[in-house]
Amino acid sequence: MTRVVVSGLGIVSPVGCDVDSFWRSLLAGSSAFAEASALPGRGLQVAEVRDADFMTGLAVSASMCDRNALFAVAAARQALVAAGLGEGFPRPERVGVILGNAAGGQCTVDEQYSRLHVLKKRPPPMTVPKVMVSSSASWVSMTTGAAGPSFVTSSACASANHAIGIAIQLLRAGAADIIIAGGTEAPLSAGTLMAWDSMKIMSRTACRPFAAGRNGLMLSEGAGVMVLETQEHAQKRGVRASIEAAGFGFSADAGDMVSPDAGGMERAMALCLADAGMEPSDLAYINAHGTGTRANDRTEVLALTHLFARKPLPPLSSIKAVTGHSLGAAGALEAVATILAMQRSMAPPTAQFDAVDPDCNIDCIPNVGRSMAIPAAMSNSFAFGGLNAALVFKSI
Known part of the structure; x- marks a missing residue:
């Protein structure tokens, strides 16, 4: 069977917008929960990406795409640089993008419903491309030049694992040499948060997995991306990967x-x-x-x-x-x-x-x-x- 290896990683998260700072926060147990900026005064705590530096040098902007796509493009760029692919691909048609995204452009949805119902103005022409669940994969493809199999998997909280798993299968099958895989989400809009809060499963105190005192989850946002490629392809590039996606x-x-x-x-x-x-x-x-x-x-x-x-x-x-x-x-x-x-x-x-x-x-x-x-x-x-x-x- 063709072996698939991990050759690069990228992260945009509330606790770090690069791999090293993300890792330090995990080890320290340092969270970034604070009152949701979309719902002030409600006491609802979420983890937001507050460091705007992740957008530095991106070929896209908030006027062009939803926040979830910005996260994906930034994390993909990190992963490609780590994989030694920051300057492009010799065969773009053999490079794919498969990302998990459960909800699509929720921030854009809220913004445009407010514009429509409060300001009584029509949504701008780019609203549909920004809202599309598939837009994150499209933007990563367009900004990196990846022209192979590219799409989004949407299966709620399993979306990213499905994306990575399908990428593994496509690489094994010979459909691509490299796939940029992972997941992205920006769900912290007022409407989305209120919908989740109505389920009565969100904690007002802390997220305590497996502990006796646990009383619910806390929502967040961000993106994680990895570069997956066949081991043979990595070796031809002179890359000695240490991890197999097995x-x-x-x-x-x-x-x-x-x-x-x-x-x-x-x-x-x-x-x-x-x-x-x-x-x-x-x-x-x-x-x-x-x-x-x-x-x-x-x-x-x-x-x-x-x-x-x-x-x-x-x-x-x-x-x-x-x-x-x-x-x-x-x-x-x-x-x-x-x-x-x-x-x-x-x-x-x-x-x-x-x-x-x-x-x-x-x-x-x-x-x-x-x-x-x-x-x-x-x-x-x-x-x-x-x-x-x-x-x-x-x-x-």
Whole structure:
């Protein structure tokens, strides 16, 4: 089978707009939650990208595209530079772009409905291109020159894992040599936040994955991007990649729109391991979906317990206590964190862990990062609608 390797990483997040600052924040447990600027006075805390420097030098602007596309273009540029591809591609038609995006241009939607209903003005001509869910992939393609298979996957919180997984499959199939893959999201508009808050699953205090005191998730925004390519192509470029994108598994619960199902989660993880030719015991670390809601965390632990046939689970953690839940981008930020953990032999902690929940009797690396060798790791995303996707990475 054609091996697929990771040759570059890029990040735009509330806790760092480059890989190193993002990593330092994860290890320190330093979050950036503050009152949502779109809903002042409501007491609703979110994690926003407040450092505008990520836009420096971009070939696009906020007048041309939605915030989610700006994030994607910036993160893609970082990843391409890290991969030694910052000056372009010898064969652009063999380079694709596959990004996860759950909701599209939500900030643009809010802006234009306000313009229409409050100011009684028509939306400007670029509204439709800015709102389109696929626009982030289009902008990355246009700004980088990637002319191969390019599109967006939209499967709620599993969008980015689906995008990365499909990229792996297309590379294995020979449809491209390089694919810029990941996820992006900018959902922190007033309307979107009010809709999420109406579900009564958003915390007003802190995101505490797997902890006894957890009381909900906190939304965020950002983008994570990786450059994936066939190992043969990387070697021809003189790149010695250290991480293989080794497995992808996905499933549907076929059950409930909002209630998670352990069976569906377990099936996606088992398929992922089978795709990688690995057993559960081969995993040294798991980057969990870990949203901080009572039902999701408990169900993920149950699925893992079944997967490991009640044998001890490897250490796991959720970075959402620091990054927040960026919906369609979440899997990409977490995949990047997983790869960094492997490269730097350090597992990031589950921050804000205040007390053990008997229903989540696991080693969740509480509060302090752990120095450890990580030759193989899994990163999970489990979405509303019962859409599950897992990725496995291993050292080469």
